[in-house]
Amino acid sequence: MSRVGWGVAGCGWVARDHAVPALRQVPGACLVALHDRDPGALSRMPVGPRATTDLAAFLATPGLDAVYVAVPNSAHRQVVEAAAGAGVAVLCEKPLAADVADAEAVVAAADRAGVLLGTAYDQRWHPAHVRLRELVPELGTVTAVRVVYCCWLPADWSPDGRPHDNWRVDPARAGGGAAIDLAPHGLDLAGVLVGEDVAELTALLQRRVQTYPVDDGALLIGRTSGGVLVDLHVAYNCPDALPRRRLEVVGTRGTAVAVDTMGQTAGGSLTLFRPEPVDVPFAGTGPFTAQFAAFGAAVAGTAPWPYPAARDLALHRLLVQALDTATDRTGAAL
Ligand SMILES: NC(=O)c1ccc[n+]([C@@H]2O[C@H](COP(=O)([O-])OP(=O)(O)OC[C@H]3O[C@@H](n4cnc5c(N)ncnc54)[C@H](O)[C@@H]3O)[C@@H](O)[C@H]2O)c1
Numbered sequence: 001m002s003r004v005g006w007g008v009a010g011c012g013w014v015a016r017d018h019a020v021p022a023l024r025q026v027p028g029a030c031l032v033a034l035h036d037r038d039p040g041a042l043s044r045m046p047v048g049p050r051a052t053t054d055l056a057a058f059l060a061t062p063g064l065d066a067v068y069v070a071v072p073n074s075a076h077r078q079v080v081e082a083a084a085g086a087g088v089a090v091l092c093e094k095p096l097a098a099d100v101a102d103a104e105a106v107v108a109a110a111d112r113a114g115v116l117l118g119t120a121y122d123q124r125w126h127p128a129h130v131r132l133r134e135l136v137p138e139l140g141t142v143t144a145v146r147v148v149y150c151c152w153l154p155a156d157w158s159p160d161g162r163p164h165d166n167w168r169v170d171p172a173r174a175g176g177g178a179a180i181d182l183a184p185h186g187l188d189l190a191g192v193l194v195g196e197d198v199a200e201l202t203a204l205l206q207r208r209v210q211t212y213p214v215d216d217g218a219l220l221i222g223r224t225s226g227g228v229l230v231d232l233h234v235a236y237n238c239p240d241a242l243p244r245r246r247l248e249v250v251g252t253r254g255t256a257v258a259v260d261t262m263g264q265t266a267g268g269s270l271t272l273f274r275p276e277p278v279d280v281p282f283a284g285t286g287p288f289t290a291q292f293a294a295f296g297a298a299v300a301g302t303a304p305w306p307y308p309a310a311r312d313l314a315l316h317r318l319l320v321q322a323l324d325t326a327t328d329r330t331g332a333a334l
Pocket of ligand 1: 010011012013014015035036038041070071072073078093095120122165167181263264
């Protein structure tokens with residue numbers, strides 16, 4: 001396995017609890033540097049790699065081949081532009097940015113520099129979703145993809161009980177609320193699973209339970225270029241103890257249902273109905289580990305990266321346009 005030197009920019013929740021533990025399981029991946037503007041965040045990371053609050057010093061780390069960007073959405077652009085300018089490959093967290101202009105700038109920066117840019121849609125790599133994709137030909141003509149991806153996110157949300165800067169409920173830094181945070185996963189997955197992307201999309205937003213200025217729930221309906229209907233229910237207003245994560249691919253000969261697979265770990269179940277239900281086993285590493293292995297292989301030149309950034313940008317544009325024209329229940333734009 002070729003060696004790939006990784007740096008992590010943004011050392012908060014997802015980097016500390018999911019990305020770095022996953023990177024450590026990838027053969028050939030070597031974590032060489034950490035960057036965060038907050039020294040406190042760096043101090044909570046595992047010791048070992050060089051850690052700095054200085055972005056330029058981070059990017060000048062010897063042996064740095066790829067950077068995983070996990071800063072808040074509105075900061076993606078600044079970090080990706082700098083990393084691309086330094087000539088390193090970038091795996092950028094979803095959504096690509098908080099708005100369309102920044103997402104376009106992110107993709108343009110990578111194109112200009114000639115570096116590989118991927119979006120960290122980890123759920124593409126969940127072993128149940130990889131298996132589900134293999135089952136799709138057995139479903140007949142696929143007619144619909146239905147996604148429920150919800151959680152509980154109050155204004156004072158924190159991943160670990162420690163005081164946390166909850167940028168997710170700040171419209172400027174997040175670019176929206178539950179919809180821009182959670183819907184990108186389902187939008188991406190629908191296209192990955194059925195082999196054609198959503199080409200039309202409409203959204204209804206909700207602010208019903210939480211007390212912040214962004215949506216705490218949304219319904220999105222879309223249609224792929226070939227006519228598959230896609231619906232997504234995403235929310236920050238569903239208690240985590242209730243059923244809240246479900247993915248269905250519906251066809252004329254069968255339906256595949258994945259429960260509790262959407263998330264950062266490799267858990268959940270997969271059932272194929274044709275029409276009797278059959279549990280479908282799946283095995284593999286966690287979605288983050290598989291994602292880093294795949295991106296690392298692309299950086300090392302041993303395998304292609306299958307998801308062009310231009311395709312991810314088109315989905316981001318579609319989502320932001322749908323959210324920009326969406327209304328809440330009073331008919332007011334959110
Ligand atoms: N794929 C997934 O399942 C998943 C899960 C969670 C978060 N995310 C994405 O990851 C990103 C980070 O989310 P999080 O929950 O880890 O956030 P977080 O607030 O826990 O961590 C963000 C970190 O970035 C640092 N930071 C902020 N601005 C910075 C800047 N300009 N330069 C350097 N460091 C900066 C903060 O100090 C903080 O430590 C977001 O884009 C989010 O959408 C993805």
